[in-house]
Amino acid sequence: MDVRLLEATEDPERLICQAARNDYMEEYVGDTPFEEVMASVEGDTLAGRKETLIGHLLAHGHFGPFEHPHATFAIEGVSRSCMAQITRHRHASFDVQSMRYVEFDEEDPEPGDVYVHIPELDEAHIAGRNAEIADEYKGESDEELLDRRRERYHESIEDSFDAYNELLDLGVAPENARMVLPIGTKVNMVVSLNARMLMHVADIRSAADAQWEVREMTNQILELAGEWCPLTFEYYNEEMKGRKNRLAP
Ligand SMILES: Cc1cc2nc3c(=O)[nH]c(=O)nc-3n(C[C@H](O)[C@H](O)[C@H](O)COP(=O)(O)OP(=O)(O)OC[C@H]3O[C@@H](n4cnc5c(N)ncnc54)[C@H](O)[C@@H]3O)c2cc1C
Known part of the structure; x- marks a missing residue:
């Protein structure tokens, strides 16, 4: 399994702060310098004020501002089972490698290459x-x-792949021959989600009762999220991880 950050909102925490401060400011956030937007927040420096505001928002369940920054991840080599679990999350966007156009036609596939x-x-x-x-x-x-x-x-699994290849040789279309492939067959995906959804997915999929594979994938996503959006995910990991589905208000 490999997980990489493909694209993400630049300076996500500035955006979170702008969106949140918009709710309580008389001035228009669109033409107010960021230093001024943050002036009334407690802290000695701009970085300190950002930390205060982000901690305050997360502590009080004010999650709306975290919906503005988005990140896109590329994921390689997870099972179709893991893919089925993560694609249940309706506020994330997915592209999943098609089995219709990808043929597993190696004569003798190395186990690690095609199934988990x-x-x-x-x-x-x-x-x-x-x-x-x-x-x-x-x-x-x-x-x-x-x-x-x-x-x-x-x-x-190898019996299933033999049957798949034989069905292709017998003229069955790949999208129909794939019915015999196991759920452990590997797939690549691209997933986009906002920071709020990322925390929600982590609540559920990084939890001890989640299956090991989806947990490992989510933990790798969380690690990359920590580099992308550090104040948010540091607070999340230290103060909120292990919570159960706390989405509202
Ligand atoms: C350990 C485990 C076992 C599971 N077993 C099964 C299983 O056996 N069978 C199965 O089908 N699923 C199973 N699931 C999947 C689970 O039931 C959810 O469908 C999945 O985790 C998506 O999460 P979510 O419901 O929070 O929705 P998301 O799509 O992530 O949405 C986020 C939140 O938005 C809100 N929301 C989204 N859509 C709606 C809506 N239409 N109406 C109201 N509120 C909405 C909810 O508050 C929801 O929590 C399992 C999950 C786990 C972690």
Whole structure:
């Protein structure tokens, strides 16, 4: 998995502050110098005033101003399952690599190239909500268990890819042959969202009960967001992370 910031609003926190101060200023923010816009906010410097205002907005749930700055991320090599989860967020915009025009026609695909690797292939005992080893395998060593899992996982996926290639050879269109491909098949995406939505997605998808892959992807997005919009995401990570879906007012 690879996540990169493709494009983002320049100076997002200046924009957040301008939008928020607009609500309480008599003057028109459009032709007031930024230093003046921020003059009544507590702080010794402009940077300090920005920090005060952003902290105040987040602490009081005044999230509207965070809808103005946008960021666009490129994401490489997540599963179709991860894609299905993230695309449930209706205030984000997506472009998803099509399976209609991308053919997986390598003779013998390297596992890591075309489908995702899952953590249970490397660790025998990962605490998971719905994970339980059946009685018939409980006596096996960790290595035996891991070998069995790896063999079953790779074999099953490679069978699916063989069937896919055969269906293409038999004249089935890629958009129909793809029905036999596994949900672990990799996909690339481009995702755009505003800073408020990014915090909301992080609330849900970076949480301990989210699936590892969407959590890892969200954590990488959050790291890049921290470089793009530092005061906001520093406050978010220190004071708000772990909250549950606190979108209003
Ligand atoms: C651990 C986990 C398990 C899940 N399991 C399932 C599952 O089994 N099946 C399944 O279908 N989904 C499942 N989901 C997806 C989940 O139910 C949401 O659809 C998804 O997380 C999108 O988030 P959201 O509802 O906050 O909406 P978003 O699209 O992110 O919207 C953000 C917010 O805007 C508001 N909003 C947006 N649209 C509307 C609307 N039409 N009406 C009212 N308010 C709106 C809501 O306040 C919402 O929280 C799961 C999610 C998680 C994290």
